[in-house]
Amino acid sequence: MRPVDLTFSAGRTTALVGPSGCGKSTLLRMIAGLETPSAGAIEIGGEPPSQTLRKAGLSVAFQDPSLLPWRSVRGNIELALGLARRRPGPDEVDQLITLVGLDGFGDARPAELSGGMRQRAAIARALATRPGLLLLDEPFGAVDELTRTQLAQDLPRIWEARGTTTILVTHSVSEAVHLSDRVIVLSPRPAEIVDDIAIDLPRPRPETATRSDEAAALVDRVFAGLAKGMAMDRPTLAAQ
Numbered sequence: 001m002r003p004v005d006l007t008f009s010a011g012r013t014t015a016l017v018g019p020s021g022c023g024k025s026t027l028l029r030m031i032a033g034l035e036t037p038s039a040g041a042i043e044i045g046g047e048p049p050s051q052t053l054r055k056a057g058l059s060v061a062f063q064d065p066s067l068l069p070w071r072s073v074r075g076n077i078e079l080a081l082g083l084a085r086r087r088p089g090p091d092e093v094d095q096l097i098t099l100v101g102l103d104g105f106g107d108a109r110p111a112e113l114s115g116g117m118r119q120r121a122a123i124a125r126a127l128a129t130r131p132g133l134l135l136l137d138e139p140f141g142a143v144d145e146l147t148r149t150q151l152a153q154d155l156p157r158i159w160e161a162r163g164t165t166t167i168l169v170t171h172s173v174s175e176a177v178h179l180s181d182r183v184i185v186l187s188p189r190p191a192e193i194v195d196d197i198a199i200d201l202p203r204p205r206p207e208t209a210t211r212s213d214e215a216a217a218l219v220d221r222v223f224a225g226l227a228k229g230m231a232m233d234r235p236t237l238a239a240q
């Protein structure tokens with residue numbers, strides 16, 4: 001089995017795409033330092049993830065938004081800011097709440113929100129600390145199509161302006177192409193890199209940019225990679 005050997009460029013957005021169960025979330029959790037690889041190593045700027053967490057800041061928004069249920073949306077964001085010892089600018093928290101489309105819900109507790117709203121609150125919390133590295137695992141999974149489109153417009157602007165390094169796991173091929181500078185296509189478990197695609201579409205990318213011939217060709221290439229991966233003979237994990 002070939003090892004997964006990846007280098008992520010600072011300040012760029014990379015999407016990981018692959019079939020369910022191939023290990024995308026596990027890879028993201030290892031980059032976040034939440035799991036340890038059984039072989040090999042994860043380094044961020046030559047250091048282990050724990051150092052990035054401390055220095056440049058590392059934020060995650062995973063499928064399960066994991067908001068504190070007894071705190072409001074604003075309270076959850078403020079807690080993250082407090083833990084990161086970051087004092088927000090005036091109105092900054094409110095601007096983030098507006099950005100993710102939660103205007104009027106700043107004082108709502110997670111139980112008063114829908115699944116998609118909770119995910120958006122988690123995105124606002126992840127952005128609030130201005131992390132150097134942002135890890136997003138299916139962050140828009142429960143978000144409606146229209147809001148997804150809006151977030152796909154707004155979030156890359158923030159990442160770019162702040163020079164955030166973003167790694168994104170998504171099941172949506174068009175979303176991967178729309179949001180990223182690079183798409184890594186993975187095979188079924190145990191994952192191998194099937195394709196590594198530079199997305200050189202101009203930025204900013206309006207919604208219409210996703211419908212260009214160039215974007216369509218890139219989407220086709222990702223699908224071709226996924227199909228190639230599915231056709232690959234994968235060893236069972238038990239046999240390794």
Ligand SMILES: Nc1ncnc2c1ncn2[C@@H]1O[C@H](COP(=O)(O)OP(=O)(O)OP(=O)(O)O)[C@@H](O)[C@H]1O
Pocket residue numbers: 018019020021022023024025026027189190191237
């Ligand atoms: N290379 C590997 N070695 C050992 N276990 C693996 C490997 N890849 C995946 N797994 C295991 O497979 C399971 C599914 O992995 P994971 O949740 O990371 O997949 P995923 O690609 O994120 O799936 P989904 O797209 O459905 O969320 C986990 O239990 C994980 O530990």
